[in-house]
Every structure is written in C-alpha cells, then in structure tokens.
Amino acid sequence: MPKHHPPREEPLATRTQGFTCPHCGERISMVLDLSAGFQRYIEDCEVCCNPIEIIYQAEEGVIVAFRAGIP
Numbered sequence: 282m283p284k285h286h287p288p289r290e291e292p293l294a295t296r297t298q299g300f301t302c303p304h305c306g307e308r309i310s311m312v313l314d315l316s317a318g319f320q321r322y323i324e325d326c327e328v329c330c331n332p333i334e335i336i337y338q339a340e341e342g343v344i345v346a347f348r349a350g351i352p
Contacts, residue, residue, distance in 0.1 A: 305329035
C-alpha cells in the first residue's frame with residue numbers, strides 16, 4: 282500500500298534584513314515576510330530593548346523600500 286504524504290506547503294518568502302538600531306547604534310537583523318507586501322509595525326531592539334518602527338515594501342519577493350526608525 283503506497284504511503285500518502287500531506288500536500289507540501291509553499292515556503293514563506295522571507296529575508297533577513299540587517300540594519301543599525303536608531304537608539305543604540307548596534308547592528309541587528311530581523312526576518313521579514315516578503316509575501317505581505319507593505320508592512321509597518323513596532324519591534325523592540327534585541328540589544329537595547331527600545332522600540333523600532335519597521336516599515337517596508339516588498340514586490341515579487343524583493344524588498345523595494347525599507348526603513349527602521351524611532352516611532
């Protein structure tokens with residue numbers, strides 16, 4: 282009897298984006314979801330724990346605009 286495997290899900294389009302924290306100046310990185318198109322949200326710096334406003338636009342799996350600033 283043949284084994285049945287569940288259908289494979291397409292992997293999410295993600296990319297690791299490196300940037301400098303606008304508060305402490307440390308180089309950090311975050312994984313961005315490229316399938317979402319435009320995104321805007323607040324994420325804390327992993328070094329100094331201050332909030333960073335992340336804004337980016339992805340088109341066809343490519344980041345066309347990225348900003349990390351103080352909210």
